[in-house]
Amino acid sequence: MFLRLSTKLLNISIASLCRAKQLEKAEAAIIDAIRLGVLPDVVTYNTLITGYCQFVGFDAGYCVIHRMKEAGINPDVVTYNSLMAGATRLQSLSSCLDMLEEMLEMGITPDVWSYNTLMHCLFKLGKPDEAYRTFHDILLKNISPCQATFNILISGLCKNGYIDKALLLFRNLQRHGYIPEIVTYNILINSLCKSGMWKDMMRLFEELRESGHDPNAITYTTVMKCCFRCKHFREGLEIFLEMKRKGYAYDLFSYCTLVGALLKSGRRQDANNCIAHMIKIGYELDMASYNTLINWHCKEGKLESAYSLLNLAEERGLDCDKYTHTILIDGLCKAGKIDAAQRHLNHMKMLGFNCLVAFNCFIDGLCKLGHLDYALKIFHSVDVKDSFTYSSLVHNLCKARRYRLAAELLLSCIKAGMKVLKSDQKAVIKGLTLTGSKRDAKKFELKIRIAKLLHY
Known part of the structure; x- marks a missing residue:
């Protein structure tokens, strides 16, 4: 009893050290335990393999198997599943298949997670047909698929551009008694959002509400973003307010998404109120947030305020990115300050930024101000277009x-x-x-x- 308890404590310690990326200390802990007469088991080594695969690489994880065998411990299905997951992380299909083959040679029967991992690897490598065949293999081998199996399958089809097939599979599964979980709905809602299929996304969102599942913060944020992207500002604002009413943690990203949408829809006063509320509740702004605020001030023609925000961001130790500079150059052009815009563009080049988008803004600004010949001269003076x-x-x-x-x-x-x-x-x-x-x-x-x- 004492030995089992000690081994369990050892495994908990190894898991904690591996999560903290302290693999050398984990190795030292195993050596110290053996010296004290506490023998590691298959769980100990499986935990170590997972740590090596996550933070070092597949080869480092695979080397642990030899040490297991030397200690008289035989690898199990979890051992090989961890190695297959490590190979998938590196998108190494050959290593993933080698582990499956080695498992079979040792008389270890692959479980549903072995095939789930193989499916995931095939989808990541853009091989949806082979991944789908693996799903059929699961059924032929009388292995019961789990929720994760269906989520991997639906997500993989969506990411490989087969969203219609993913939806068809989803409906077929429902007809056969499959009850989807919130994660499955979120996968499909996110894919429909990325494809700009707003009506289909909203129908699925309503179905989720009626299914007995409560949409979570990820669902609301995804739907809100899609509404704004597809210029359905009223619906997007309603989603945000519903999210707020239900007490979900709407983060800085949600606020910035809302501010950007309000600006695009011309509701500048609402955007102003939202920004004031953001600052009032004490959000620690990141560079993306500053970019949203700088863009708002530029659109309002308040260039001095925009540059003040830029200085504030730099004082806080934030590094301005190419979007910050592009926003300011665009603002200067719209204000008719062409010389200042060109100086800022030259400064941006000196800092080593990719200036293509900023250059396009400058060209467009020159054209709109009627300086077509100068715009053509600038156009011919640069190589990248x-x-x-x-x-x-x-x-x-x-x-x-x-x-x-x-x-x-x-x-x-x-x-x-x-x-x-x-x-x-x-x-x-x-x-x-x-x-x-x-x-x-x-x-x-x-x-x-x-x-x-x-x-x-």
Whole structure:
């Protein structure tokens, strides 16, 4: 009894040390225990294997098996499941399959978690068909799937772009008596959100409410974010208020999401009140929060307040990111302060940031202020461009009725292997037809088709 209790205490100590990433101390604890006559068991070594796989690597975890055998302890299904999980973390399908094969050679029967882990590995590597076949193997081997099996399957299908199949599977499982848990609903709601399928997401959210499950903070935050992203601001605000009424911990991210949405919908006073409440209840702002506030002040034309916030963030030891600088450059352009925007852009380059988005804002700002020739000069002076850079110039050149130059830029964009907006293409063709002839427009359309065939 004393020995069993001592081994149990040893295992608790090893688990605590492994969670704290103190693997050397865990090894030392095992050695000290053996010296004191307390022998480790399979749980001790399995815990150590899990620690090595998580914090060092699969190979380090696998080496523990040899020591187990030397100590007269045989690995079990948990041992190999831990190693398969370590191989999956590294996306090493070969190692995962090797462990499954070695398990079978030793006469150890894989359990549902062995196949769950293999499925997860296959999905991570973008092999959904093979993962689905593994699920069928589970059924053929008369192994009962668990909730985690269905969650891995549904999540894997969603992440590999098969959300329709995931929903179909979900419905089929329900017809066969499967009662989904909140985690399953959250997986599907999150995937529908990312796909912009707002109506489907809201229907599933209502189904969750009617199922007897209470949506949790993750559910509410995901649904709120999707509502705002799809410009359903009223519904998003209702979700936030419901979350607040139910006493869920709405975090800084939720507040910033709400502020951003209120700003986009033009409800500046509500955004202002929300920011004031955020500060009042004592949230410790991170850089993303400061970016939201700086953006709000820039949109209000309060550049001095925006720069004051930037100084405050830096005084608190926060590092400004490329979004901070881009927001300020965009604000300066909208305020007509082109020289200041260019100085800030040059400063951003000196700091080593990726300036493409900021550069696009600067180009667009020049165009909107009527400095098209200067915008073209800046455009030709830089090497890195994307489709948004071209689109901004093409759009503004068309507005200025400089269609031939817009056509040249649009064609060079396609030849560079970038996609162009259909609206830009239509505007150029329409402009060439109005100012030139239908024949010129047809020739341009042919050039576009040829360029697309050669570069897409």
